[in-house]
Amino acid sequence: MSAELQAIDVCAFWVGPAIYGIDVARVDEILPRVVPLPVADAPAHVEGVVHVHGTAVPIVDLRRLLPAGTPPRTAKPKVILARLGRRRVGLRVDGMAGVRRYTTGEIRPGDAVPGVLGVTADECRLLDLRELLAEPAAARRAGL
Amino acid sequence: MSRQPETLEALLARFRYRPDEESGGLTELPTATVEPDQPKGADALQLLTFGLGTAEYGVALGTVTEILRARPLTEIPRARPPLLGVLNLRGTITPVYDPSLRLGLPVNAPPCAGPDCPRPPRPARILVVRTVLGPAGLWVDRVRGVQRARPAELERPRGGPTGGVLGVLPTAEGTCTVVDPEWLLR
Numbered sequence: 001m002s003a004e005l006q007a008i009d010v011c012a013f014w015v016g017p018a019i020y021g022i023d024v025a026r027v028d029e030i031l032p033r034v035v036p037l038p039v040a041d042a043p044a045h046v047e048g049v050v051h052v053h054g055t056a057v058p059i060v061d062l063r064r065l066l067p068a069g070t071p072p073r074t075a076k077p078k079v080i081l082a083r084l085g086r087r088r089v090g091l092r093v094d095g096m097a098g099v100r101r102y103t104t105g106e107i108r109p110g111d112a113v114p115g116v117l118g119v120t121a122d123e124c125r126l127l128d129l130r131e132l133l134a135e136p137a138a139a140r141r142a143g144l
Numbered sequence: 145m146s147r148q149p150e151t152l153e154a155l156l157a158r159f160r161y162r163p164d165e166e167s168g169g170l171t172e173l174p175t176a177t178v179e180p181d182q183p184k185g186a187d188a189l190q191l192l193t194f195g196l197g198t199a200e201y202g203v204a205l206g207t208v209t210e211i212l213r214a215r216p217l218t219e220i221p222r223a224r225p226p227l228l229g230v231l232n233l234r235g236t237i238t239p240v241y242d243p244s245l246r247l248g249l250p251v252n253a254p255p256c257a258g259p260d261c262p263r264p265p266r267p268a269r270i271l272v273v274r275t276v277l278g279p280a281g282l283w284v285d286r287v288r289g290v291q292r293a294r295p296a297e298l299e300r301p302r303g304g305p306t307g308g309v310l311g312v313l314p315t316a317e318g319t320c321t322v323v324d325p326e327w328l329l330r
Contacts, residue, residue: 025161085167117155
């Protein structure tokens, strides 16, 4: 039996030396420069909150949740404003890598990194954002 | 081999965005929703503060429909405290009450109803409040103004709520007791 191929659109970005991707439907905006307001008692990977069009949005530093490393020189740090159910969250990343379309045939199941669902043929790691950010596992991974 | 498409299907289901997906595991993140925040101070109480004797009181601003300069009232034969008299408020007969009795203050109000009553003191006011039975007046010694307060600033009375006293608000001058106007009329 041959599985029907489906296309997925992925917003790809750099974190450290690797490219990760989330569903493009999650992405509201890409913010170039964000100075979050620190939040007391926040987990280590939460930088703080920013006000975006009248809404307070927490900023999560994905660099603390995913394997560390040096991103390519050309990458410019950004904050991706993403949706998680009815919530919104800002994701601090090392740089954007465009919107990519993959078919399901190009994806193989994920490696051992928590939160990574699958890896595409060109080594874009598809993230399960909800698992990645779920407490308290995320706080544990962020160290401290 | 036959397991592969199924796994991928589950994988894609977790990858794709659904507006109704759970995000409950993120309890330690400050909550942010897609809707804009309430304007600043939207949850603030607005209190109309007034004085009786030396004490300050406050009622929710929304319950007061107007503030009248105190004027001689029409007396009601055999009216008993706290009813002071009635007022013709643009054609609506409005009873006016003295809140002192309910608040446990000494009642030494001069008669303010009838043809022989003296002129009320200049700062005295009548607060017209909305009740289920129509408008009613509260005779107060003076009106100070509107004070904003967050509900958390209200100190609840010790030993649970007592009657219509909703709380005590510390102010620059002392304290302001926040009361339910309907209770003052009862």
